[in-house]
Amino acid sequence: MQFKDQMDFIKQHMKRNKLRVATTILAAMMGCAFLIILASVGFGMQKTVTDQVLDNQIVTEIEVAGREDGESITDKEVEAMNQLAHVKAVTDRTSPNAEAVAKIGDRSGFAATSTVDMEQEQKAGLKLAEGKIPASADEVIVGYHFAQNLLTEEEQKKADEGEEVSGGFAGSLIGQTFQLELTPYEGEKEAATWEFTVSGIKEEPGKDWITDNTLLIDDSWAPVFQEELALEESGRQVLVYADDLQNVSTITQTLKDDGYYVYSVTEELGSMNMFFTALKAGLIVVGTVAVLIASIGIFNTMTMAVTERTREIGVMKAIGAKPKLIQKLFLMESAAIGIIGTVLAILVSYGVSMLANWIVPKIIMTSLGEDGEGMGDVNILISVIPWQLVLISAVISIGVAMVSGWRPARKATQIDVIQALRQEL
Amino acid sequence: MIEIQDLRHTFAIGKKEHERKVPVLKGVTLDVQKGEIVAILGKSGSGKSTLLHILAGFMTPESGSVLVNKKETAKMKEEEKADFRLANFGFIFQNFQLMPGLTAFENVELPLKIKGETVKKRQAKVRGLLEKVGLQEVADHYPNELSGGQQQRVSIARALVTDPPILLADEPTGSLDSETEQDILMLIQSLNQSLGLTFVIITHDDEVANVAHRQYRLHDGELVKGEKRHAI
Incomplete structure (x- = not known):
């Protein structure tokens, strides 16, 4: 069967059960949107804090606080630092x-x-x-x-x-x-x-x-x-300046290897990022629970679809459809539910994210006083949705949708032709 | 074309602890030649449908062999059986077994879609067949908008669409009135004569069996040869 025909076949079936498919898509969308929005709070917090850190210092600056052996830094050593690759200047x-x-x-x-x-x-x-x-x-x-x-x-x-x-x-x-x-x-x-x-x-x-x-x-x-x-x-105070932010970590490591106590923005961001990575992973895991709950809906919908179409599956098998094709058609249908749900979830998540970033800072401002004194010039982002989060959520959501469609699809392939053909119309 | 040798099959009836073995086929042997219409008559429960299901590869016999075009279907894997059915058999069912969500045209087109034929090829083929069975006017109708006879014609067109050499018909007129039954039987005869197709018809109706070149009766699991009605 050609791919276009497979798609037409799925579309036809989904149209026949509009309401049930729509509610399943809604459940899949809500699960995925919950995952994205929840994790986006982690990304938002990280961005707010990172921006604060980067805003308060020159990001390419590496502070050399001293030598690990307690000796003073000599002029020669300062000169050697200046010769390192990607070092723009040493003050x-x-x-x-x-x-x-x-x-x-x-x-x-x-x-x-x-x-x-x-x-x-x-x-x-x-x-x-x-x-x-x-x-x-x-x-x-x-x-x-x-x-x-x-x-x-x-x-x-x-x-x-x-x-x-x-x-x-x-x-x-x-x-x-x-x-x-x-x-x-x-x-x-x-x-x-x-x-x-x-x-x-x-x-x-x-x-x-x-x-x-x-x-x-x-x-x-x-x-x-x-x-x-x-x-x-x-x-x-010896400060080494890298020519670019991406070279800061390399220079920092070289200086560390050379026996200096070094501090750079990458050090601070490094430990901070570790915390936020753990936080984001945790939020994604919690969000995935919502996707898993939605997957029960997909499982039910697909199981019902297989049961309802037992006779049709039997006819298809009788006239020459391979079990693999039957399985593929059902898997594609559950994937379609997952994909549509995910696309809608991404759109909804961006909407909710924008709304949250607009409303919540206003609420915080109001609670801190009329002009938001005490906030300084901190730019609060409640929710940030990077493409990586969209990708991770899409993979989880569509993956879970396909896994939940797997069992019903397998069941469809195992339908006995004789039993199926005996079913009443 | 079809060689059935000493086919035996038993059904287990009842719950496990009180299971009873009922033999349905007790050494059935049958040869069907190319271009022949063979009717297998029998009462309800005589095992005639079981014979057809084994022949079609829907079930595996306990013993004996079924060779279709020298190939033994029982030894094939499910995927191979599907390919084999698509290439060799067309099915005509008592209840027509049409897809309710597809039009007459789409129902006839379905086996070609499964086969992976292009849209252009499919459309020409389906149009031609619908014309042949006299349904070109109702090509866009859904099965519930068609009469029983029309549905059976759609079913026959669907069985023919992949150009299979053998058509297996299970009570093809079982759901039709006597007038429509005659129409369908004439269509079967005309297809046999014009295209040289081989038919195996399972029926309990002598009237239907009369279109066959050879008749057999399944009685108590054994195939009894009837009289030869027509020359091929």
């Missing part, structure tokens, strides 16, 4: 072990000081809101909120008392010279002061709640500070 920031205060006229403020390799910083993606990258060692880059943080003594007092102080240094800092006073946290050395000129101001941080007071000074100053202030070991 090596050293913070002097001293309190750093910047002063311009009667204003002063805390400066998160680091000595850096300006070229590597630039390669790593340092972006300026104003000015340019320093051309000489006496020029520096300051954070976006550096000027705002320079307060008079009076303003500082108010700020210490918890009052809101607005203002800071008025006008542009570019080209301004300021004094940097470094007071060692430990040791007997007195504070020392150096003069620097602001060459560039860093871009505004992505998040409203981040205050950027950094002060980036050329790394040729590091030994000067060390010597003049007789500083203890300074804090060193």
Whole structure:
């Protein structure tokens, strides 16, 4: 029998039992839609949390926290990291072990000081809101909120008392010279002061709640500070930047193998993904129970179809239809129920998912206050349906439909022709 | 064409513990030549349907052999039997056994669909056959819209559609009135004469058996030869 004829045959039978087939399809659709929607909540939660993680940091950044053997990271080792494949840049920031205060006229403020390799910083993606990258060692880059943080003594007092102080240094800092006073946290050395000129101001941080007071000074100053202030070991932050997110895990692994303590976004996402994979698998298993319940309906429908058509099956066998063809026709019919149910389920699931993503955040916003204060700029996704979920659900749903049609189809092949032909019309 | 040798079959009757063996066929031997109409007469329960079912491969005999075109159907697997039936037999049943959801045309077309013939071939063949049995006007009618005689003609057209050399008829006029019965019997005779088809007709009706070249009577599980009615 040609495939088109087989399809016509199935269509004809399904039309003859419209109501029963429709209710079975409805049950199959509900089971599959439940599976998709339930699992989509897992995917939605994962996306919300992952987006949060990725939003809060540079995804290609790998932090090298130190050596596993306790030794300090040497300049040579930093250079070796820079030579690794797919490494775009390695920033090596050293913070002097001293309190750093910047002063311009009667204003002063805390400066998160680091000595850096300006070229590597630039390669790593340092972006300026104003000015340019320093051309000489006496020029520096300051954070976006550096000027705002320079307060008079009076303003500082108010700020210490918890009052809101607005203002800071008025006008542009570019080209301004300021004094940097470094007071060692430990040791007997007195504070020392150096003069620097602001060459560039860093871009505004992505998040409203981040205050950027950094002060980036050329790394040729590091030994000067060390010597003049007789500083203890300074804090060193080595950050390796991959050329692409997909290479982060490889570089992370290489650095780990080389004996470094490493942290990258893939590490965080890795453990997070493991949790969400388990969660999603759990949700799919629970959802599959609904599909299995729906499969009972398919089993019943197909069993009834075989019983009702016993005489017809007998005639078909008598006139030369092979048992395999009979079996195939019934399997195709249960598969058709599964396929139609699954297609409808996918459409319904996308609809429900969109509705949930529209309504639920609104409800959360309302419960948190009129303007949703406390939510920050978190973008909540209740449900996400990736194509993989659609594929998994379709395979489960259609597979279960076919398995439930298997037994009735087998029964159809075993129908005795003589008994079938004796049945009353 | 058909060689039946010492065919024996027994039915088990009753529940297992009180099971009783009833022999239905006690060594039936029969040869059917190509182009012959053979009628097997017998009372109800005489075993004539069992003989036809064994011949068609619907059931396997306890012993003996059935050779159709030199091939033994009893030894075939189910899938092979189906192919063999499709190629060698056409069936005419007492209750017509038409598919209620299919039109007369579609019913006749069904064996060709099973065979996997193309739409073009099927349509030409079915149209020609419906014309031959005089049903071209009611090709789009469903079985419940046809008279008994018309349904039996559809059934005959369906039996002929795959060009089988042998037609097996089980009480072909059993559900028809005497006038329609004559029509069907004439059609059988005309098909036998024009196409040289071989018929094995199972009946309890002497009138029906009279169209046969040879008659046999199944009595108490044994086949008794009747008189030869016509030359082939």
